[in-house]
Amino acid sequence: MSLFQVYARALRYLGAHRLRVTMVVIANIVLAVITIAEPILFGRIIDAISSQGDVTPILLMWGGFGVFNTIAYVLVAREADRLAHGRRASLLTEAFGRIVSMPLSWHHQRGTSNALHTLLRASETLFGLWLEFMRTHLATIVALVLLVPTAFSMDWRLSSVLVVLSVVYWIIGRVVMNRTKEGQASVEGHYHTVFSHVSDSISNVTVLHSYNRIEAETKALKGFTERLLSAQYPVLDWWAIASALNRMASTISMLIILIIGIFLVRSGEIKVGDVIAFIGFANLLIGRLDLLRQFATQIFEARSKLEDFFRLEDSVKDREEPANAGELNAVRGEVEFRNVSFDFANTTQGVRDVSFTAKAGQTIAIVGPTGAGKTTLVNLLQRVYDPQQGAIFVDGTDIATVTRRSLRHSIATVFQDAGLLNRSISDNIRLGREGASEAEIVAAAEAAAATEFIESRLAGFQTEVGERGNRLSGGERQRIAIARAILKNAPILVLDEATSALDVETEARVKEAIDRLRQNRTTFIIAHRLSTIRDADMVLFLDHGRIIEKGTFDELSAMGGRFASLLKTSGILADEHKPALEQRLLQQA
Structure with missing residues (x-):
């Protein structure tokens, strides 16, 4: 110029x-x-x-x-x-x-x-x-x-x-x-x-x-x-x-x-x-x-x-929505990926020809090695990126034809990093729904098993959490993030390795809150800890961006494929067979 x-x-x-x-x-x-x-x-x-x-x-x-x-x-x-x-x-x-x-x-x-x-x-x-x-x-x-x-x-x-x-x-x-x-x-x-x-x-x-x-x-x-x-x-x-x-x-x-x-x-x-x-x-x-x-x-x-x-x-x-973009309203939560492909420039990462259907209220677990495309998959659902091929449907509506705002209004996400702002606990929970009352915030915190530690603080819900929540422990941050998702009350829930950074005891408490949050919601769980996805309705095993195994936890465990191998490496499959082995040894004795 x-x-x-x-x-x-x-x-x-x-x-x-x-x-x-x-x-x-x-x-x-x-x-x-x-x-x-x-x-x-x-x-x-x-x-x-x-x-x-x-x-x-x-x-x-x-x-x-x-x-x-x-x-x-x-x-x-x-x-x-x-x-x-x-x-x-x-x-x-x-x-x-x-x-x-x-x-x-x-x-x-x-x-x-x-x-x-x-x-x-x-x-x-x-x-x-x-x-x-x-x-x-x-x-x-x-x-x-x-x-x-x-x-x-x-x-x-x-x-x-x-x-x-x-x-x-x-x-x-x-x-x-x-x-x-x-x-x-x-x-x-x-x-x-x-x-x-x-x-x-x-x-x-x-x-x-x-x-x-x-x-x-x-x-x-x-x-x-x-x-x-x-x-x-x-x-x-x-x-x-x-x-x-x-x-x-x-x-x-x-x-x-x-x-x-x-x-x-x-x-x-x-x-x-x-x-x-x-x-x-x-x-x-x-x-x-x-x-x-x-x-x-x-x-x-x-x-x-x-x-x-x-x-x-x-x-x-680049962010302008098409003039004819519609609104996604009254979402039940049925999600379909139909031949979806997306590649990042200058890398081999992405997803390729992914197809599956999640019925309303089902829990879908997404597992696989690092770089397999798990996070990319849920980012495509939230239109962080748009598919280069194929389409994604929510309740039969192509999400490319609706506004990002209305789509994301129907999705609540709990990240591995809770993503707290340097504000009060109350303000961070209220991010889930603008204009929520104090009573609704307290109710969301109770459902997330967070009230105990919140009330132990002198300022209670007005406690400042610090930059990125650094004045709270990892478990406390995650429970606030879960309370935020509960308050949003969206029909679709995304859990992006929400418990992977927690110790076993804290993870158990957070998992209880997550289980309550999952009720009556279509849920996508990305997890490295396979013990957290036992009750998933469908498990998708991704590798190099492709779904190579698909089924329930028990079905994939019995297949003896990549998922079963991963379970054995984690010690989960061996533990499940241990009671039966002990019973046979007792009978022989």
Whole structure:
């Protein structure tokens, strides 16, 4: 995108406050025009003093302009600040809503730290552009447009010096921008790397402490920041050179204007007041040229940040539901996978030609080795991804034809990682159903066998759980997640290794809560601990994305296939035959 395209798109975000922004801009233009009048009045004051004329009226007018300018500038700047701050706050809210609503596959691909960094840097950059647009950008351009013809009306010889100065400023700016374009883009890439490293390290601070990685990660961050600075310094050097050249050009221009002005006064062609007024004009023009240079620099530095943000905003189109997408209502819970295939790019993982039917209220266990496609299967059910081939039906309705929101309203998920927010226990349970009463929250906690430990805390249900629930034990976190699912009361339940990280005693208590949760719900259980799926209505054994065995627990145990082998490896099949073996030995004795 060109600088103008970036700037124009940035300003479109102010469309929500078009009238207020227009008023502020017009006010700044009026102030810019008044500012041009000040050096003219000052020159007339000097001429009046030189000719011993009545200076009072002009002096009062000049002073009145100054007072008005000051008061008006403060009021206009205050309104511009409020508008820019308010729009930044609303942008953060709007962009947050759009980013969070993106499909999970989008988040997995882009990375949350990258999206967060892009949003935060863009919001600050846009804030600066909006503020300067309302305060100076348009007013500066209008002032330049008025200054040049006004200056020529005073004296074309002095004005020609200012025109040459303007051309020099433009040439210097273009050269520096061309020299630093790639460097500035590289700087933004390094900023992303630094932010991602910091975010990744802090989110895994427990691991860093455990493996004594603090110094190593800090050293790595230092290396990233050094590479950032090595990319940033050349860009800063070029702009420093540009600033020095501009200052030198403006100083030489003022010197030439003074020399020409002295010559013209001595020859009687102009008055001293005209020279003084023109010097005021020259200072105004140089000041506006400096602002214009800063304006161009600001947009140039903002381009990489905003282009990344604009790409993020444009990718929101990927999450848009079809215009004719329906709503999935009154779900009974029958689920059918019909020849479903999905492959991840550049990997061999996924699912291939999967077909099965889960009747309403049945429990389906999904087992298999790591990477077999178990989690992918339930993610396809929740439309984290869409099948590349085949279709998934809920109560006979293709889920690709309904909104994700209505589909997920009918599915409750309990993950291996409970996924608690840094809020109270009550707030975390209420995620299951917005607007639930305290009595309903307590009832859900009781059904999840969680009230005992909750009431043991001084703050009870108002206890803050910490980041990702780190103030609670694993079993406590899982029971809160189960309470959340109970409160949601969805007809389809997904248990994604919900007990695999728990000790045996805690697992037994959590399993009791899960068994209550499964009642009258179509349930999909992903489990490594095969003892937890004995009472499943159907077991699907996946390997390399394909269903290689399907049946009840007992049927697959008796088949002597992969599932039976897995049971023997786990010691479960041997334990089941142990009582019969002991009975035969007793009979022989």
